[in-house]
Amino acid sequence: xxxxxxxxxxxxxxxxxxxxxxxxxxxxxxxxxxxxxxxxxxxxxxxxxxxxxxxxxxxxxxxxxxxxxxxxxxxxxxxxxxxxxxxxxxxxxxxxxxxxxxxxxxxxxxxxxxxxxxxxxxxxxxxxxxxxxxxxxxxxxxxxxxxxxxxxxxxxxxxxxxxxxxxxxxxxxxxxxxxxxxxxxxxxxxxxxxxxxxxxxxxxxxxxxxxxxxxxxxxxxxxxxxxxxxxxxxxxxxxxxxxxxxxxxxxxxxxxxxxxxxxxxxxxxxxxxxxxxxxxxxxxxxxxxxxxxxxxxxxxxxxxxxxxxxxxxxxxxxxxxxxxxxxxxxxxxxxxxxxxxxxxxxxxxxxxxxxxxxxxxxxxxxxxxxxxxxxxxxxxxxxxxxxxxxxxxxxxxxxxxxxxxxxxxxxxxxxxxxxxxxxxxxxxxxxxxxxxxxxxxxxxxxxxxxxxxxxxxxxxxxxxxxxxxxxxxxxxxxxxxxxxxxxxxxxxx
Numbered sequence: 001x002x003x004x005x006x007x008x009x010x011x012x013x014x015x016x017x018x019x020x021x022x023x024x025x026x027x028x029x030x031x032x033x034x035x036x037x038x039x040x041x042x043x044x045x046x047x048x049x050x051x052x053x054x055x056x057x058x059x060x061x062x063x064x065x066x067x068x069x070x071x072x073x074x075x076x077x078x079x080x081x082x083x084x085x086x087x088x089x090x091x092x093x094x095x096x097x098x099x100x101x102x103x104x105x106x107x108x109x110x111x112x113x114x115x116x117x118x119x120x121x122x123x124x125x126x127x128x129x130x131x132x133x134x135x136x137x138x139x140x141x142x143x144x145x146x147x148x149x150x151x152x153x154x155x156x157x158x159x160x161x162x163x164x165x166x167x168x169x170x171x172x173x174x175x176x177x178x179x180x181x182x183x184x185x186x187x188x189x190x191x192x193x194x195x196x197x198x199x200x201x202x203x204x205x206x207x208x209x210x211x212x213x214x215x216x217x218x219x220x221x222x223x224x225x226x227x228x229x230x231x232x233x234x235x236x237x238x239x240x241x242x243x244x245x246x247x248x249x250x251x252x253x254x255x256x257x258x259x260x261x262x263x264x265x266x267x268x269x270x271x272x273x274x275x276x277x278x279x280x281x282x283x284x285x286x287x288x289x290x291x292x293x294x295x296x297x298x299x300x301x302x303x304x305x306x307x308x309x310x311x312x313x314x315x316x317x318x319x320x321x322x323x324x325x326x327x328x329x330x331x332x333x334x335x336x337x338x339x340x341x342x343x344x345x346x347x348x349x350x351x352x353x354x355x356x357x358x359x360x361x362x363x364x365x366x367x368x369x370x371x372x373x374x375x376x377x378x379x380x381x382x383x384x385x386x387x388x389x390x391x392x393x394x395x396x397x398x399x400x401x402x403x404x405x406x407x408x409x410x411x412x413x414x415x416x417x418x419x420x421x422x423x424x425x426x427x428x429x430x431x432x433x434x435x436x437x438x439x440x441x442x443x444x445x446x447x448x449x450x451x452x453x454x455x456x457x458x459x460x461x462x463x464x465x466x467x468x469x470x471x472x473x474x475x476x477x478x479x480x481x482x483x484x485x486x487x488x489x490x491x492x493x
Contacts (some may be wrong), residue, residue: 042160042324044316047399054295055332060401069172069478073193075284079277080195083268087191089268089486090182097176097183098484104173110170114162117332123147150338153187156331161324165265168317171310176309181479185303189472193465194264199283200461201257206281208253211450212246219243222439236441242447261334274470285462286467292474298393301475308389312382319375326368327362400470405465414456418420421449 072084088094106462111381124147128141157163219239262272297303425445431437481487 008375009375009409042320043315044164044320047313048253052418054390057294058292058398058401060289060398060405067401069334069476071290071468071476072188074076074287075192077280077284079279080192080406083264084188084191084197085486087486088188088482091187092269093265094180094187094486095269097180100178101180104169104176108166108169108173112166114155114156117152119150119152120418122149122151127376147337149335151335153333155329155333156329159324159327161321162326162328164317164320168314168321171314171317172314175307175310175314178303181303181482182307183362184479184482185472185475189468190312191264191267192468194260194343195278196283196461196464196468197392198257198264199280200457201253201260202281203283203457203461204454205250205257206249207453208246211453212243212250215239215243215246215446215452218442219393233440238439238443242443246450283464286464288490289470290474291400292397292401292470293395295394298397298475299390301477302389302393305386305389305393305475308382310385310482312379312386315375315379315382319379322368325371328361355382355432365391392473396473397470398471400466403466404463404470406464407459411456411459411463413460414452418449418456421445421452425449 007166015336064459072080124145125390128143128145130143155162219236219242222231222235222239226233226236261276263274264274265274268276293301425442425448428437428442428445432439432442438440
């Protein structure tokens with residue numbers, strides 16, 4: 001072996017030893033840093049959220065019932081079930097919520113990547129022609145150059161700031177998942193309420209048609225009596241006005257039904273004139289109110305409450321990240337490069353750089369302190385939002401329970417009034433036929449009866465909508481296994 005070859009071999013061995021020693025230093029330093037970062041100083045303060053001022057029970061007690069967690073099945077209408085299933089898969093609001101969830105999940109992955117080292121590789125190649133002129137003789141040579149490099153950097157999470165931000169984004173993503181469930185519950189309730197309104201309009205339409213026929217019969221009777229000089233022209237005109245009034249109201253009810261069909265089509269993600277399968281003509285019967293449980297149960301059954309809680313926890317972690325950002329940070333970077341001349345000892349002659357940087361804020365115009373104050377104010381905001389959401393949920397249940405109880409009483413009172421009005425109308429008609437009363441008395445009783453019938457039909461529809469509001473206010477677990485295609489599991493049954 002020549003001296004030149006021996007020297008090159010020693011140089012290669014020295015390069016290899018230097019490379020391995022730097023790798024060893026990097027491993028030891030990374031291990032030490034990992035140990036330090038596992039003992040992060042900053043964590044959110046322990047927070048105990050109680051039910052607060054929530055009542056121990058609801059003011060209106062409900063009997064225990066065996067309702068399904070998918071409450072719309074209690075109406076025992078397959079068409080309604082099909083409409084809700086279509087809405088869960090086609091509704092635009094639900095689709096938007098799913099899209100926001102995917103965004104939040106991607107943001108969580110992106111933020112979590114900061115907890116791991118990055119690694120980049122670079123490569124280059126160039127070709128040049130070099131012309132030299134020596135003693136009148138021109139030579140042209142091709143010069144090729146290659147390069148390959150690897151670089152990595154890593155910020156040591158000494159104080160837990162990166163972990164805190166990662167946890168905050170993860171909790172925000174979970175809250176967005178709860179938003180999807182909230183949207184699904186809202187859409188299911190809106191579809192059902194619109195479906196009830198459509199059936200209510202159909203019931204009113206039938207009542208108006210019945211009333212129109214009744215009033216036309218009365219008009220024929222009054223007209224006959226008028227031709228026999230037993231009634232005045234005023235009686236005829238008054239009854240004709242009633243007939244025209246009822247006839248004028250029918251197109252308005254038909255309009256309302258058509259507009260409601262447009263609305264439910266949009267809820268299903270369809271065009272307004274899309275065909276809908278709604279053949280029901282009578283309102284479904286209503287059982288006793290469902291078992292409501294305790295107000296504290298809403299903390300687990302209402303997705304909007306769970307979302308508010310998760311966003312509060314995320315805000316706590318953001319405070320932790322802001323506090324950690326006030327302290328110095330340590331980052332490691334390493335790079336290795338070789339060129340075309342090093343191809344003979346690719347693995348022995350790396351040019352490696354290993355650096356550790358310490359960066360600590362000295363003066364930043366109170367920027368980081370202001371960020372801590374801002375995030376703490378966000379925590380106060382989220383805490384108030386959480387408590388407001390909880391109490392609003394309790395209020396919604398209380399409102400629905402009270403409204404249903406009073407609506408039942410009102411419908412019972414209306415039914416009693418209708419029976420009395422029907423008897424009064426019949427008596428007034430008999431007295432009129434005997435010439436003991438004028439026709440105005442009969443007309444007033446007839447209009448009173450017909451208005452009461454319409455009012456009762458509307459109130460019966462409102463009662464069913466109130467029940468839907470109660471179901472929605474109580475929440476449930478049927479959305480826990482909801483998928484983007486609208487499929488739901490059998491939980492809660």
